[in-house]
Amino acid sequence: MANALPSNLLDESLGGSSGGGRMILVEDCVETSGAFVVHHLLKRALNSHSSDAVVFLSFSHPLSHYDRVLRKMGCNLSVQRDNKRLLFLDMLALDHLDRNRGKTSEDILIALYGEIQKAVEISRSHEARHHITVVIDDVSLMEVDANGSSDLVLDFLRYCCSLTAQFGCSLIALNHGDVYSTVDQPNLLLQLEYLADIVIKIEPLATGLAKDVHGQLTVTNRNLRVDSGKSRSRIHNFQFRIKDNSVEYFYPGSKT
Amino acid sequence: MAEWICRTLRDGGLEGEHAPALTINDTITCSLGSFVFDHILSQLSSFIHSQKSQSSGIVLVAFSRSPLYYEQLLKSKGYNVSASTWFKVLDCYTDPLGWKSKLANSGIIANDSLGSSVTAKLCKNVKDLDEVSEMLRHASVSSVASLLSELRSHGQVSSLFWLIHSDLHETRATAALEYISSMKATVIVQPMDGLRGNSACLSLMENNLKRGKFNVHVKRRNGRVKTMVEELYVENSTINFAPFSTEGEVISQSLVPKVQFNLQLSEKEQNDRAKVILPFEHQGDGKNIQIYDGRKSLNESKGDSEQTCLEKEDSGRGEIIYFRDSDDEMPDSDEDPDDDLDI
Numbered sequence: 001m002a003n004a005l006p007s008n009l010l011d012e013s014l015g016g017s018s019g020g021g022r023m024i025l026v027e028d029c030v031e032t033s034g035a036f037v038v039h040h041l042l043k044r045a046l047n048s049h050s051s052d053a054v055v056f057l058s059f060s061h062p063l064s065h066y067d068r069v070l071r072k073m074g075c076n077l078s079v080q081r082d083n084k085r086l087l088f089l090d091m092l093a094l095d096h097l098d099r100n101r102g103k104t105s106e107d108i109l110i111a112l113y114g115e116i117q118k119a120v121e122i123s124r125s126h127e128a129r130h131h132i133t134v135v136i137d138d139v140s141l142m143e144v145d146a147n148g149s150s151d152l153v154l155d156f157l158r159y160c161c162s163l164t165a166q167f168g169c170s171l172i173a174l175n176h177g178d179v180y181s182t183v184d185q186p187n188l189l190l191q192l193e194y195l196a197d198i199v200i201k202i203e204p205l206a207t208g209l210a211k212d213v214h215g216q217l218t219v220t221n222r223n224l225r226v227d228s229g230k231s232r233s234r235i236h237n238f239q240f241r242i243k244d245n246s247v248e249y250f251y252p253g254s255k256t
Numbered sequence: 257m258a259e260w261i262c263r264t265l266r267d268g269g270l271e272g273e274h275a276p277a278l279t280i281n282d283t284i285t286c287s288l289g290s291f292v293f294d295h296i297l298s299q300l301s302s303f304i305h306s307q308k309s310q311s312s313g314i315v316l317v318a319f320s321r322s323p324l325y326y327e328q329l330l331k332s333k334g335y336n337v338s339a340s341t342w343f344k345v346l347d348c349y350t351d352p353l354g355w356k357s358k359l360a361n362s363g364i365i366a367n368d369s370l371g372s373s374v375t376a377k378l379c380k381n382v383k384d385l386d387e388v389s390e391m392l393r394h395a396s397v398s399s400v401a402s403l404l405s406e407l408r409s410h411g412q413v414s415s416l417f418w419l420i421h422s423d424l425h426e427t428r429a430t431a432a433l434e435y436i437s438s439m440k441a442t443v444i445v446q447p448m449d450g451l452r453g454n455s456a457c458l459s460l461m462e463n464n465l466k467r468g469k470f471n472v473h474v475k476r477r478n479g480r481v482k483t484m485v486e487e488l489y490v491e492n493s494t495i496n497f498a499p500f501s502t503e504g505e506v507i508s509q510s511l512v513p514k515v516q517f518n519l520q521l522s523e524k525e526q527n528d529r530a531k532v533i534l535p536f537e538h539q540g541d542g543k544n545i546q547i548y549d550g551r552k553s554l555n556e557s558k559g560d561s562e563q564t565c566l567e568k569e570d571s572g573r574g575e576i577i578y579f580r581d582s583d584d585e586m587p588d589s590d591e592d593p594d595d596d597l598d599i
Contacts, residue, residue, distance in 0.1 A: 114359040151393065155353060162350055165322040190424055193284055194389075218458075222287070222465065235462045 009249035010040060013219040013236035014198065021164045022223070023171040025196035027189075029178040031204040032215035036240075036247050038137055038174050042066070043075045045133040045170075046085060052131045053084070053123045055116055059091045059141035072245045084126065087119045091145065105146040109156045116160065120167050131169065134160060138174035139192070150188040161195055177201070197223040205239070213239045217249070257472055257484045258292070258497045261439060262299040264474075268310040268414030275408045278417035279434050282443040286468040288488060289443050290321075291495040293419045297326070297384055298333050304342055305335055311414040313342040318349045319390035352394070385418035388433065389425065397429045404436050440473045443488065466490050470497065 014024075024041070028034030045054050058066070066088075067077040080086040089112070103111075120132050136142065139153060146152040160171050173192065180189040193199055201218045219236040241248045261278060269275045278296070282289030297316070303309040316326055323345040330337045337343040351357060385391070391400050407413050422430045422442075434440050446469050467489040474482045485500040521529065 110355045110358060113355055117356075117359070154393070155355075158352075159355055162322065165324060166350070187424060190284055190421075194287065194421060194424070220461070220465070234465050235458055237458050 009236070009238045009251070010037070010217065010219070011044070013221075013238075015221070021168045021170065022197040023161055023164060023173070023195055024198045024200065025192050026172065026174045026200045026202070027177045028174070028202040029176060029204075032202045034174055034200070034202040035137075036242055037200055037202065037217075038135065038172065039066070039069055039073065040247065041133075041172050042135060043070060043073055045131075045135075046075055046077075046080055052133070053086070054080075055087045055089070055119050055123075055132065055134045057089045057091065057112075057116070057134070057136045059145060060137055062090055062092055063088045084123075087123075089115065091142075105149060105152055109146060109152055113156060113159050117163060120163060120169060124167060132167065133170045133172060134163065136160075136171070136173040138176065139188070140176050140179045143188075154188060154191055157192065157195065193222075197221070212241060214241050215239065216252075257486045258295065258470065258488075259299070260484075261441065261472065262296055262303070264439065265296065265300060265415040265417060266303045266309045266311070274438075275410075275413050276415045276439065277404065277408050277437040278415075278439040278441060279437040280417065280419045280441050280443070281422050281430070281434075282419075282468075283421065283423040286443055286445045286464045287421070288468050288490060288495070289419050289421070291490055292441060292443060292470070292488070293384070293417075294329055295495045296417060298330065301330055301333065301335050301337075301343065313344065314384065315344050315346060317346040317385045319352065319385070319388075320349065322349050323347050348390075352390075385416075388418045388420045392420075392425055392429060397432050401432050401436055404433065408436065438475050442471045442473075443468045444471060445469070446487070469500065 026034045026037050026041075028037075042054065042056070045052055056066075063077065063081075070077050077086060077088075081088060091112075116134060120134070123132050136157075139157070142156070143150055143153045146156075157171075157173065163169055164171055175189065175192060177189060180187075199220045199222060201220075202215055203218070204215050205213060216237060216239045221234045238249055238251050240250075264276055265278060280289050280292050280296075282292075297314070300309070300314060304311060304314060316323075318326065326345055327337055330343065335343070385404075388400060388404075404416070404418070407416055418433075420430060420433060445464050446467055467487065470486040470488045472484045472486075474484070476482060487498045487500050489496055489498070
């Protein structure tokens with residue numbers, strides 16, 4: 001595995017290597033799924049430094065799915081798991097966290113948070129791991145698990161955010177913008193946007209479907225306090241095309 | 257004007273009066289409220305540190321950012337608060353719901369403490385609440401409002417300020433808190449209309465991340481409400497305030513879309529356009545527009561026109577005299593022009 005990834009537009013807009021202590025919110029919709037961004041960030045987190053680790057909280061797919069996808073991108077998740085660089089928490093398994101024993105949603109989420117913090121603490125004490133990334137896929141399915149309580153989900157995410165301050169780890173969460181945009185007060189969506197340091201929005205093109213371009217990405221860096229010294233643009237907008245083994249990113253109009 | 261607010265908070269309230277209270281209000285499109293909060297906190301810290309203030313300390317109730325963040329913020333301004341007695345933080349960020357202590361009690365996680373987290377007991381102190389939006393998630397509006405009122409009327413509190421994101425709550429919740437405060441500072445987007453196109457939207461969004469309009473409403477003792485406006489912009493993690501101006505860097509409010517070809521007329525082109533003589537009845541030569549009403553025979557009218565032609569022949573200028581046979585039809589007229597055909 002190469003240590004230095006060839007940089008693409010998405011990496012450039014995210015700025016820096018792992019950039020510890022950040023919360024990245026990935027917002028997608030039905031027309032344009034943001035799963036590819038999560039895969040890319042996962043690969044980035046596992047490749048960037050040999051001592052980095054990932055805690056992956058999956059509510060939507062089992063490990064085999066991600067393994068298959070990432071293998072095509074040149075990353076072997078099973079090996080990473082065996083090397084203790086990846087902790088995969090499969091929330092689809094019913095007996096995980098004693099869900100079938102009638103515990104309340106709050107207790108389940110507290111226990112889940114406990115697992116994450118424990119994993120982060122263990123990982124940090126083990127061989128001085130430099131950076132830990134917590135990935136959540138995805139927030140709207142977490143709400144299903146919490147019996148529809150978005151307050152609980154928000155509490156959970158705030159606790160995860162406190163880990164970024166306490167341990168300097170990164171948090172990446174995938175959320176579906178269109179699930180929450182139709183309610184009267186799109187509260188969870190807004191709350192997450194306030195919490196996030198970087199918001200990556202994946203939307204279809206304004207002009208409709210196209211053969212060569214699958215959608216557009218808007219990366220907004222909301223954290224003005226992290227200044228690299230030079231005045232960089234805070235908002236990046238570019239388009240993408242999903243290929244079989246990779247994703248191509250390019251500025252509008254520059255696709256040859 | 258931001259300095260004026262800081263001075264008002266520094267001076268506190270008069271004897272027998274409630275402490276001045278400031279609400280800082282923002283939304284997601286221009287979320288610079290936290291910068292304003294930090295700025296006011298720094299200013300008050302400098303007043304207290306140099307003992308120019310009526311109050312002798314600050315108690316910060318931290319909901320959305322860690323106590324460590326504030327320690328580092330004040331350290332960057334030159335105040336070493338970790339060893340100080342005048343700055344205390346009430347940590348509601350690390351473990352607001354007691355999850356971590358629950359887990360620590362069952363031995364699942366280690367119980368680490370973060371930064372400074374000591375409750376306060378000072379005479380005459382300033383209280384800051386960052387942010388009330390988080391408080392409102394866990395408690396009802398009435399309980400939060402009553403807490404703030406009690407703080408205002410507490411003898412040992414000299415002034416109070418808090419940050420709220422108004423788009424996260426119902427209007428009545430925000431309004432309730434604004435009623436309690438004596439000053440309200442709102443950060444809103446600087447108005448820039450007339451922009452179209454994706455690139456224009458992006459530059460507008462980018463602009464809103466760094467600049468905004470700072471509206472302040474102050475309730476005076478006599479009941480009058482004073483309004484002041486300033487511009488604010490954030491540069492290199494510091495916030496700056498400037499008097500509000502309508503010109504300057506405001507993007508021109510043209511309604512012309514940004515495209516790659518020139519849709520505007522230059523001055524020469526405008527002059528040439530004014531000189532063009534329009535045909536037929538729009539010549540603007542003062543004559544009334546004549547409509548042929550069908551009573552005169554065409555020959556007669558021709559005769560008239562011939563005469564006019566003859567008269568004008570001397571001038572060497574041809575003239576077309578045009579009689580309309582009807583008034584202009586209104587665009588959405590129901591009349592079918594082929595109705596009079598007799599097929």
